[in-house]
Amino acid sequence: MNQDQSGPGPSFEERLKAARSRQGLDAPPKPALGNQGELGGSLWSIGLRVGIELVAALAVAVAIGYGLDRIFHTTPILTVVFVPLGGAAGILNLWRMFAPKD
Amino acid sequence: MAAGSGSIDALGQFQLHPTLGFIGSSVNFTQSNLMMVVAGLLVLALLWLGMRPRAMVPGRLQAAAELSYDFVLSMCVDQIGPEGRKFFPFVFTLFFFILFGNLLGVFPYFFTFTSHIVVTLALTLVVFFLSTGVAIRIHGLHFLSYFVPQGVPKALIPLLFVIEVISYLSRIISLSVRLFANMMAGHVMLEVFGAFTIMLGGLGLLGYMSAGLTLGLNTLLIGFELLVATLQAYVFAVLTCIYLHDAVHLH
Numbered sequence: 001m002n003q004d005q006s007g008p009g010p011s012f013e014e015r016l017k018a019a020r021s022r023q024g025l026d027a028p029p030k031p032a033l034g035n036q037g038e039l040g041g042s043l044w045s046i047g048l049r050v051g052i053e054l055v056a057a058l059a060v061a062v063a064i065g066y067g068l069d070r071i072f073h074t075t076p077i078l079t080v081v082f083v084p085l086g087g088a089a090g091i092l093n094l095w096r097m098f099a100p101k102d
Numbered sequence: 103m104a105a106g107s108g109s110i111d112a113l114g115q116f117q118l119h120p121t122l123g124f125i126g127s128s129v130n131f132t133q134s135n136l137m138m139v140v141a142g143l144l145v146l147a148l149l150w151l152g153m154r155p156r157a158m159v160p161g162r163l164q165a166a167a168e169l170s171y172d173f174v175l176s177m178c179v180d181q182i183g184p185e186g187r188k189f190f191p192f193v194f195t196l197f198f199f200i201l202f203g204n205l206l207g208v209f210p211y212f213f214t215f216t217s218h219i220v221v222t223l224a225l226t227l228v229v230f231f232l233s234t235g236v237a238i239r240i241h242g243l244h245f246l247s248y249f250v251p252q253g254v255p256k257a258l259i260p261l262l263f264v265i266e267v268i269s270y271l272s273r274i275i276s277l278s279v280r281l282f283a284n285m286m287a288g289h290v291m292l293e294v295f296g297a298f299t300i301m302l303g304g305l306g307l308l309g310y311m312s313a314g315l316t317l318g319l320n321t322l323l324i325g326f327e328l329l330v331a332t333l334q335a336y337v338f339a340v341l342t343c344i345y346l347h348d349a350v351h352l353h
Binding site for chain 1: 261264265266268269271272273274275276279280283284333
């Protein structure tokens with residue numbers, strides 16, 4: 001009765017594991033995908049995300065710069081200042097996406 | 103809907119029409135609104151009908167309801183931490199509303215309400231204001247330290263503050279545009295290949311063969327669309343959880 005706990009052979013757990021892997025029921029451990037694996041998806045979806053993140057940050061920056069220009073009547077200056085900041089924010093978004101988690 | 107007259111009208115499918123006859127047109131109740139109601143009712147039906155037997159060994163529908171509950175709960179707790187239980191109802195509602203909205207769009211004569219940026223932007227604004235409100239409520243003015251990365255020289259703080267604020271605001275656009283663009287692109291492709299099938303079908307024997315090819319491609323695209331619908335709902339929910347995590351923990 002108790003042979004699956006203290007039997008001479010391999011324990012029940014080991015035999016079950018061996019049987020399962022023989023039948024291919026246990027998926028092999030997946031290689032770590034890093035940060036981008038967490039949201040799943042193919043290269044296409046990663047590319048789409050990269051594009052969206054960059055453009056979104058730039059669009060927000062241009063909107064802020066243009067809006068402030070309209071308020072302060074300084075028309076091109078603040079937009080010009082905010083566009084590189086928006087680009088930097090886009091890069092920051094990408095860094096957040098792909099940075100190795102520590 | 104379909105372009106039978108020799109031109110491809112890929113965007114016509116996104117036009118809104120009043121439904122439900124006289125009452126619908128007087129309050130401008132469009133098919134998009136109708137689909138939202140249908141999606142909400144389907145989620146309620148899944149949970150209510152699924153959990154009605156309350157069996158110890160669940161049947162299929164009950165297993166689906168329990169699995170969906172469990173799935174979202176573990177997503178909340180994994181991403182947000184133990185505080186995530188508080189946000190479970192919100193994330194659950196959001197995920198299943200979007201999921202059913204995306205999936206309903208795959209059926210013929212149905213409408214994908216998530217393919218309108220107005221809808222996704224409204225959902226995103228809810229998420230954005232909720233997470234910002236949570237952050238302000240928990241941390242008060244200390245919330246502003248979220249925009250100042252640790253270990254930065256003092257001279258760089260104003261510059262980085264502005265960049266971080268832009269990055270924070272860009273979440274609204276990236277979250278809403280991602281869902282909207284994915285859903286719209288998929289349906290435009292379906293429409294284009296559907297129109298190809300009809301147009302090529304009118305060309306005789308050679309046309310039939312190539313029409314079969316585009317029809318097969320459309321079949322594949324429908325399967326792909328199912329994948330995209332589920333994945334995008336999941337991505338939306340996970341990103342909501344990540345933003346709520348940032349709001350609760352700051353960094």
